[in-house]
Amino acid sequence: MVRNKTKTKSKGKGLPLFLKFVISIVWDLLDFTIFRIPVIGTVTDLISIPLAIALWGPLGLITSWEVLDPTDQLDAEIPTMTIIGILTILKGD
Numbered sequence: 001m002v003r004n005k006t007k008t009k010s011k012g013k014g015l016p017l018f019l020k021f022v023i024s025i026v027w028d029l030l031d032f033t034i035f036r037i038p039v040i041g042t043v044t045d046l047i048s049i050p051l052a053i054a055l056w057g058p059l060g061l062i063t064s065w066e067v068l069d070p071t072d073q074l075d076a077e078i079p080t081m082t083i084i085g086i087l088t089i090l091k092g093d
Contacts, residue, residue, distance in 0.1 A: 028079035
C-alpha cells in the first residue's frame with residue numbers, strides 16, 4: 001500500500017495570522033477608496049463576505065452588514081474586516 005506523504009501547508013492552519021491581517025487591512029483600504037463607487041462597492045461588498053469567512057471563519061459573516069448600505073459611503077468608513085482581525089487576534093484564535 002502506497003501512502004501519499006505530501007503535506008499541505010494549510011492543514012488545520014490556513015494562512016499565517018499576519019498575512020490574514022494584512023489582507024484585511026488592504027481590503028479595507030480599497031473599500032475606503034476605490035470600492036466607494038456605487039455598484040462597484042456593492043459588488044465588492046458581496047465578494048468581501050466569502051473572503052472574510054475564508055480569512056476569519058464564521059466571524060467573517062459580520063461583513064454581511066456592508067451590503068445593506070446601497071450608497072457604499074457609510075460602510076466604507078468602518079474597517080469591518082480589520083476589526084474582525086483585531087478581535088480574532090485579541091481572542092487568541
